[in-house]
Amino acid sequence: MQLKSRHLLGLEGMSEEEITLILDTAESFREIIERPIKKVPTLRGITVINLFYEPSTRTRISFELAEKRLSADSISFTPATSSVKKGETLKDTVRNIEAMKIDMVVVRHSSTGVPYFLTQCIQSNVINAGDGSHEHPTQALLDMFTIRRKYGRLKDLRVVLVGDIKHSRVVRSNIWGLKAMGASVAVCGPTTLLPVEVEKFEVDVYQNMDKAIEGADVVNIMRIQLERQQAGLFPSQREYTNLFGMTRERLALLNKNYTIMHPGPMNRGVEITNEVADGDASVILEQVTNGQAVRMAVLYLLSGKKAEEE
Numbered sequence: 001m002q003l004k005s006r007h008l009l010g011l012e013g014m015s016e017e018e019i020t021l022i023l024d025t026a027e028s029f030r031e032i033i034e035r036p037i038k039k040v041p042t043l044r045g046i047t048v049i050n051l052f053y054e055p056s057t058r059t060r061i062s063f064e065l066a067e068k069r070l071s072a073d074s075i076s077f078t079p080a081t082s083s084v085k086k087g088e089t090l091k092d093t094v095r096n097i098e099a100m101k102i103d104m105v106v107v108r109h110s111s112t113g114v115p116y117f118l119t120q121c122i123q124s125n126v127i128n129a130g131d132g133s134h135e136h137p138t139q140a141l142l143d144m145f146t147i148r149r150k151y152g153r154l155k156d157l158r159v160v161l162v163g164d165i166k167h168s169r170v171v172r173s174n175i176w177g178l179k180a181m182g183a184s185v186a187v188c189g190p191t192t193l194l195p196v197e198v199e200k201f202e203v204d205v206y207q208n209m210d211k212a213i214e215g216a217d218v219v220n221i222m223r224i225q226l227e228r229q230q231a232g233l234f235p236s237q238r239e240y241t242n243l244f245g246m247t248r249e250r251l252a253l254l255n256k257n258y259t260i261m262h263p264g265p266m267n268r269g270v271e272i273t274n275e276v277a278d279g280d281a282s283v284i285l286e287q288v289t290n291g292q293a294v295r296m297a298v299l300y301l302l303s304g305k306k307a308e309e310e
């Protein structure tokens, strides 16, 4: 069993078998990051460039550590201190970097489709680390890995994604991945934060938080993007918390053995209270730990797939 593509652009269209391959491979890497010496020679001789055109804490450090733990040579490119500032185009930037003989590119960008665009410009394997509101595949993979570790399966679990459904790339990747794995998926948010054609996701849609989370096994809470407040997408943070905040009182509505997730960064006191974020059922930091193992698995599985094989 192999991944079909030599790039990871998104989870839309990825099969249950491919996702299972990534999650199973991540299990062996998860063990390595618990060792005193967290390094294996798996990617020795492979060069990876991390192109982060948008801010990131978790994804960027997680990829950088994953690359180091696999013994790849890796460089992180910072647009603010590069010739991007002199007007160099994205295409010229990546073609020049590839001329230095690299093998893989990890890219985050505010524009949807940039990872695909790069596959048309260069020969390296491309991994999407988040593009606009489109997809954030490694986040969804680490979310699924974390859920599967706790319950031993994804099939038939009730997973509810709450918050800014419209703008969230994490939501989209989770929907495609969880549906492929046989989970029961629901989304919940205010009308203004639901996409216009939300029915195309073919998931349950709620605008009432209490109804949405009733009997849920997993609630994955999305960040309210405070920078969008000016656009008037909801009246106030206090009203949002009342209607859609994950509070201690709401935990009583969930299934026994429930799980609370958040991809980060969190707005504590807005979409999630401190006591829920730091409570016993929260796996938020475990998600971050698992992210390294999942990214090691993705790098490993794609590194063996070269352009000339296509």
Ligand code: CP
Pocket (backbone or CB within 6 Å): 055, 056, 057, 058, 059, 060, 130, 136, 139, 263, 264, 265
């Ligand atoms: N979850 C996530 O993508 O976090 P960062 O923006 O910090 O990478």
